[in-house]
Structures are given as C-alpha cells and as structure tokens.
Amino acid sequence: MSVYIIEGGVPLQGEIAVHGAKNAALPVLAAALLPPESHILACPSLTDTAAAMDILRALGCRVTREQEGVTVDTSSAQQWEVPERFMREMRSSIIFLGAILARFGRARVSFPGGCELGPRPIDLHLAALEKMGTVIQEDHGCLDCTVPQGRLHGAEIFLALPSVGATQNVMIAASTALGRTILHGAAKEPEIDDLAAFLRGAGARIYTNSAGSMVIDGVEQLHSVTHRVMPDRIAAATYLCCAAAAGGNIVVRDCVPGHLQAVLPCLEQAGCRIQRYGDAVGLRSQGQLHSFGWVRTMPYPGFPTDVQAPLMAVATLAKGTTVFTETIFENRFRHADELRRMGANIRTEGRVAIITGAEQLHSASVVCTDLRGGAALCIAALAAQGQSRVAEIRHIERGYEHLDQSLRSLGANITRSRDEKEEETHAEQNYIQDSPAQTDQAAADAAQKTGPEEAPA
Ligand code: UD1
Numbered sequence: 122m123s124v125y126i127i128e129g130g131v132p133l134q135g136e137i138a139v140h141g142a143k144n145a146a147l148p149v150l151a152a153a154l155l156p157p158e159s160h161i162l163a164c165p166s167l168t169d170t171a172a173a174m175d176i177l178r179a180l181g182c183r184v185t186r187e188q189e190g191v192t193v194d195t196s197s198a199q200q201w202e203v204p205e206r207f208m209r210e211m212r213s214s215i216i217f218l219g220a221i222l223a224r225f226g227r228a229r230v231s232f233p234g235g236c237e238l239g240p241r242p243i244d245l246h247l248a249a250l251e252k253m254g255t256v257i258q259e260d261h262g263c264l265d266c267t268v269p270q271g272r273l274h275g276a277e278i279f280l281a282l283p284s285v286g287a288t289q290n291v292m293i294a295a296s297t298a299l300g301r302t303i304l305h306g307a308a309k310e311p312e313i314d315d316l317a318a319f320l321r322g323a324g325a326r327i328y329t330n331s332a333g334s335m336v337i338d339g340v341e342q343l344h345s346v347t348h349r350v351m352p353d354r355i356a357a358a359t360y361l362c363c364a365a366a367a368g369g370n371i372v373v374r375d376c377v378p379g380h381l382q383a384v385l386p387c388l389e390q391a392g393c394r395i396q397r398y399g400d401a402v403g404l405r406s407q408g409q410l411h412s413f414g415w416v417r418t419m420p421y422p423g424f425p426t427d428v429q430a431p432l433m434a435v436a437t438l439a440k441g442t443t444v445f446t447e448t449i450f451e452n453r454f455r456h457a458d459e460l461r462r463m464g465a466n467i468r469t470e471g472r473v474a475i476i477t478g479a480e481q482l483h484s485a486s487v488v489c490t491d492l493r494g495g496a497a498l499c500i501a502a503l504a505a506q507g508q509s510r511v512a513e514i515r516h517i518e519r520g521y522e523h524l525d526q527s528l529r530s531l532g533a534n535i536t537r538s539r540d541e542k543e544e545e546t547h548a549e550q551n552y553i554q555d556s557p558a559q560t561d562q563a564a565a566d567a568a569q570k571t572g573p574e575e576a577p578a
Contacts, residue, residue: 122512122513122515122539122540123514123515123537123538123539123540124510124511124512124514124537124538124539124540125499125502125510125511125514125517125524125525125535125536125537126508126509126510126511126535126536126537126538127499127502127503127508127509127510127511127533127534127535128507128508128534128535129367129482129484129502129503129504129505129506129507129508129509129534130367130504130505130506130507131367131503131532131533131534132364132367132368132369132370132408132532133363133364133367133368133369133370133371133503133528133531133532133533134369134370134371134531134532135371135372135530135531135532136371136372136373136374137360137371137372137373137374137527137530137531138374138375139352139353139356139357139360139373139374139375139376140163140165140352140353140356140522141162141163141164141165141349141350141351141352141353142165142312142315142350142351142352142353142354142355142356143165143167143169143170143353143355143519143520144285144310144312144353144355144427145311145312145315145316145350145351145353146161146164146165146167146170146173146350147169147170147173147211147213147216148216148289148293148312148316149161149164149315149316149319149348149350150164150170150173150174150177150191150193151173151176151216151217151219151220151289151293152220152292152293152296152316152319152320152323153177153182153193153195153319154177154180154182154193154195154198154217154220154221154223154224155195155220155223155224155293155296155297155323155343156195156323156324156343156344156345156346157194157195157196157344157345158192158193158194158195158196158345158346159192159193159195159319159323159345159346159347159348160190160191160192160345160346160347160348161190161191161192161193161319161348161350162189162190162347162348162349162350163190163349163350163352164186164190164191164350165350165353165522166186166522167518167519167520167521167522168515168518168519169211169213169519169520170191172207172210172211172214173211173214173217174186174191175207176203176207176214176217177193177195177198179200179202179203179204179207180198180199180200180201180203180221181195181197181198181199181200182194182195182197182198183196183197195224198224201221201224201225201227201228201229202228202229202230203217203221203228203229203230203231205231205263208230208231208232208233209231209233211519212233212241213286214230214233215230215233215243215246215286215290216286216289216290216293217230218230218246218250218264218266218290219246219250219289219290219291219292219293219294220293220294222250222255222266222268222273222294223273223293223294223296223297223298226267226268226270226271226272226273227266227267227268228264228266229263229264229265229266230263230264230266231262231263231264232259232262232263232264241450243286243287245280245281245282245284245287246284246286246287246290247264249276249278249280249287249290249291249294249304250266250273250290250291250294252276252277252278253273253274253275253276253278253291253294253295253298253302254268254269254270254272254273254274254276254298255267255268255273256268256269272297272298272299273294273295273297273298273299273339274298274299274300274339275295275298275299275300275301275302275303275337275338275339276302276303277302277303277305278291278302278303278304278305279305279306280304280305280306280307280308281306282306283306283307283308283309283420284308285308285310285312285313285420287308288304288307288308288313288335289308289312289313289316291304291307291337292304292313292316292317292320292327292335292337293316293320295337295339296320296323296325296327296337296339296340296343297325297339297340297341297342297343298337298339299339300338300339301336301337301338301339302336302337302339303330303334303335303336304334304335304336304337305334307334307335308420308421309420309421309422310420310421311351311354311377311380311421312351314351315350315351318348319346319348320343322346322347322348323343323344323345323346324340324342324343324344324346325337325340325343326338326339326340351377352375352376352377352380353376354376354377354380354381354425355425355427355428355493355520356520356521356522357373357376357380357381357402358381358384358425358428358431358432359428359431359493359496359500359521360373360527360531361373361381361384361385361388361393361402361404362388362428362431362432362434362435362496362500363499363500363503363528363531363533364393364404364406364531365388365391365393365404365406365410365435366406366408366410366434366435366438366500366501366503366504367406367408367500367503367504367533368406368407368408368504369405369406369531369532370403370404370405370406371403371404371531372396372398372401372402372403372404373401373402373403373404374400374401375400375401376400376401376402377400378397378398378399378400378401378402381402382422383419383422383423383424383425384424384425384428384432385397385402387413387416387424387432388404388413388435390411390413390414391410391411391412391413391435391436391439392406392407392409392410392411393405393406393410394406408438408504409440410435410438410439410440410478411439411440411441412436412439412440412441412442412443412476412478413436413439413443414443414444415443415444415445415446416429416432416443416444416445416446417445417446417448418445418446418447418448418449419448419449420449426447426448426449426450426453427493428493429445429447429453429493430453430456430491430493430494430496430497431493431496431497431500432445433445433456433457433460433467433474433476433497434456434460434465434497434498434500434501434504435500436476436478437460437463437464437465437466437467437476437478437479437482437501438478438479438481438482438504439476439478440478441477441478442475442476442477442478443475443476443478444473444474444475444476445473445474445476446472446473447472447473447474448472451472453491453494454469454474455490455491455494456490456491456493456494456495456497456498457469457474459487459488459489459490459494459498460487460497460498460501462485462486462487463482463483463484463485463487463498463501463502463505463509464479464481464482464483464485464505465479465482465501466478466479481505481506482501482504482505482506483505483506483507484502484505484506484507484508484509485505485509485510486509486510486512487502487509487510487511487512488511488512488513489511489512489513489514489515489516489517490513490516491516492516492517492519492520493520494516495511495513495514495516495517496517496520496521496524498511499511499517499524499528499535503528503533503535512540514537525537
C-alpha cells in the first residue's frame with residue numbers, strides 16, 4: 122500500500138496534458154468484445170482499465186498494451202462468464218453484460234451490489250436487455266442471462282432516468298441486434314458520444330432521430346476499428362481545482378473546454394481567471410477565493426457528480442458559504458469527514474453539504490474513501506500549510522494516471538511512498554496473533570513480508 126506525502130502551500134505553475142478518459146475507456150473496452158480487433162489509443166493506464174482488460178482476458182480475448190494504446194483481439198473469445206472477483210473489483214463491470222450477450226447470447230455475471238457511493242441499482246440495464254430478448258435469472262447473487270433466440274433483437278426502450286451505464290449497455294447490445302432499437306431518455310454525457318464514435322468506427326449504425334431519441338439499427342457484425350479515447354474531463358477539472366486551491370497559473374492542455382461548461386463558471390465565480398482555448402484551459406488563481414453559491418449535480422450538461430468532491434475542496438477555502446446538493450448518488454460526501462480533519466468547515470444533511478470557507482486549511486493525516494473524494498483530499502493538502510499524508514491512494518489510482526507525477530510537473534511538493542504506518546500495524550498484528558514468544562526480529566520480518574506494492578487491479 123502507498124501514500125502520498127504532500128507539502129502544501131506551493132503555488133502551481135506550468136502546463137499539463139490530460140490523459141484519456143476512464144469513463145470513456147471502460148465502455149469502449151467492453152464494446153471491444155464485438156469487433157474482431159480493436160486498437161484503442163489514449164487508453165489511460167489505470168487500475169480500473171487494467172481490471173477491464175482482465176475481464177476481456179477472462180473471456181478469452183488477447184489483450185496487449187503498447188505505448189500508444191491497447192489492442193484487443195477477440196478471435197479466441199469463448200467464455201461468457203465474468204469471474205466474481207472482477208465484478209467486485211470494479212462496479213462498472215456491469216457494462217460488459219450487453220457486450221457478452223451480444224457476442225454469445227449467454228452471460229453469467231455476479232450482481233455488482235452496493236458501493237462506496239451508496240446503492241448503484243442496475244434495474245434499468247436489466248429491463249432494457251430483457252426487452253431485447255434476454256431471460257434473466259438471479260441465482261445466489263449471480264445473474265444468469267440467456268437469449269433463447271440466440272441473437273438479441275431491437276426494441277423500443279424508455280429510460281426513466283438518463284443512466285449513463287444503462288445507455289452504454291443498450292448501445293453496445295443493440296449494435297449487432299436483429300432490427301432497430303429506439304432508446305428514449307438516453308444519457309447525453311460526452312462519454313456516450315465517444316462510445317458511439319467507437320461503435321460507428323466498427324460499422325455500427327447509431328444516430329439521433331428528429332425527436333432526439335437514439336436510434337440503433339443492428340448490423341450483422343462489427344469490423345475491426347481504431348479509436349482514440351476522448352480526454353478525461355474529470356481529470357481536467359481536478360487539475361484546475363488543484364491550482365484554484367493552491368494558487369498559481371496553469372494551462373490544462375489536450376482537453377475539450379466545452380465539456381467543462383458547468384465547472385468553469387464556478388471557478389470564475391470563485392475569483393479565478395479562466396482562459397478558454399481551442400483544446401486547453403488556462404487558470405490563474407491568487408489563492409483568495411469567494412464562495413460560488415449553490416452547486417447541484419445533474420446529468421450532463423449539468424454539473425458532473427464526479428467533480429463535486431474536487432470542487433468541494435476548493436469551496437473549503439472560499440470566503441462565504443457554498444452549498445452542494447448531490448442528486449445522482451446517495452452517499453457521496455464521505456470525503457467531508459476527512460476534509461474536516463484539515464480544518465474545513467462542512468456540515469452535511471442527507472444530500473446537502475454546506476461549506477463555510479476557512480481562512481486556511483492545516484495539514485493532517487487523511488484517508489481516501491473513494492476515487493474523487495481522494496482527489497479532493499489531495500487538492501486540500503496542496504493548499505494546506507504543512508505536510509499532509511493521504512492514505513488509501515489505490516482509490517485515486519483507479520482514475521488518475523500518475524497524479525503525483527502530474528502535480529510534480531506543476532511544481533507541487535508531492536511524493537508517493539510506502540505506507541509505513543500500515544506495515545507497522547500489520548507487523549504488530551502478526552506479532553500478537555502468531556506466538557507470544559515472537560521476537561522483534563520476527564515482527565520486522567513480518568513487515569518485510571507485507572510484499573510489493575499492491576498489484577494493479
Ligand atoms: C455515473 C454518472 C457518470 C459518472 C459515473 C462515475 C450521471 C448521470 N452518471 O454513471 O456521469 O461518470 O457515475 O462516477 O451523472 N440508476 C437507477 N437504475 C439503474 C441505473 C441507474 O436507478 O439501473 C440511477 C442511479 O442510482 C443514479 C442515476 O440513475 O441515481 C444515474 O446513474 P448512472 O448514470 O447509471 O450511473 P453510472 O453509469 O455509474
């Protein structure tokens with residue numbers, strides 16, 4: 122296990138390029154089960170994408186990562202069951218269900234269950250796939266799915282909520298289904314467009330009708346495709362929040378400023394100077410911030426739930442009161458407790474968080490509770506006086522490619538090191554459990570045996 126050690130109070134300077142989007146790469150990797158071969162460029166190197174690649178391998182695909190991206194060869198794919206450990210590792214693995222059914226007419230996956238953001242239901246995914254001809258049986262926490270006709274068929278589907286995951290599952294499943302699928306109420310996130318671009322590149326017929334619904338005319342087979350994953354809008358917003366809180370002058374390159382249309386006005390309102398370029402955003406912050414009123418997470422083009430935590434870290438230093446309402450997930454304020462350890466003044470009531478800006482945050486030892494919450498702790502630590510220790514950074518590594526290196530390139534004082542505290546605790550526990558006669562040397566050996574860094578998922 123590793124931690125970040127961050128010495129705060131250093132303004133950030135320079136340019137940083139944004140990596141490919143996790144939330145686009147994961148559905149593209151799932152969809153890559155359908156074409157014979159997919160070359161996925163700018164596929165970010167993250168533990169979540171590694172988990173998705175492992176799922177493809179478990180299904181029998183040959184998956185290789187080279188410098189420019191990932192290649193998926195499905196010629197030997199024959200398994201239709203996703204091992205439970207992969208389903209547990211990454212909740213969004215449910216996105217593979219539509220692809221497996223489209224390819225094999227059968228699938229067995231375990232129920233993804235709840236997660237750190239609260240319950241993440243999949244009823245909309247399942248109802249849509251049922252409408253397309255899937256018979257689903259729940260069996261001891263597993264979903265046993267069959268398509269009795271062998272091939273999914275098109276259907277008219279109404280999504281009660283614009284679920285990103287359900288939209289992606291339907292798009293993939295419908296691409297090779299028999300006939301036409303009309304999807305009403307589809308999500309409109311840029312990651313949906315990115316998946317559509319991948320599928321279209323492979324020969325899928327996806328378009329929007331005059332009523333604004335998504336229409337997918339199933340084709341017999343998809344062909345091989347090369348696709349570049351879109352830039353990560355959440356990573357871009359995170360870097361901007363880092364500079365807003367710590368102060369400084371940065372340019373975030375290789376991003377799409379239009380994807381940040383709900384985020385940039387908040388930073389402007391906070392007093393940051395924002396420059397929008399063709400494929401870059403500049404931010405200058407004096408470090409003296411004002412509150413930015415009321416932020417309500419919404420489906421795109423509304424304010425993204427994934428930027429709620431990073432922007433909350435900025436709000437902890439913004440003079441006045443800022444209110445966040447989280448409408449997408451039930452349990453997405455777990456970072457608030459950790460931010461409080463650094464002197465943040467945050468009150469939460471259900472889905473509402475009220476933040477009164479503090480003059481200054483102080484350093485602390487904090488623990489990441491989830492991916493974006495972890496990013497929020499790093500932002501606060503960059504702005505705080507003194508040395509902070511951010512533990513459980515495995516959450517951060519699910520979605521940010523080498524966050525420490527990126528921030529160091531902007532002048533931040535951040536290092537990644539082994540979690541000695543945790544190793545000491547393990548050693549102590551082994552010492553107590555194993556034998557009363559165990560020596561200090563044995564405890565030290567036990568510490569050694571805690572092994573190498575956590576393997577990528
Ligand atoms: C969500 C975010 C997405 C973000 C991703 C990772 C939204 C709308 N979606 O996508 O932008 O990148 O998390 O953090 O912001 N729901 C159901 N039944 C279902 C599916 C969803 O009730 O079958 C509900 C969820 O509980 C949630 C809402 O619909 O309240 C949106 O969920 P959904 O978009 O499906 O979540 P993700 O695909 O995980």
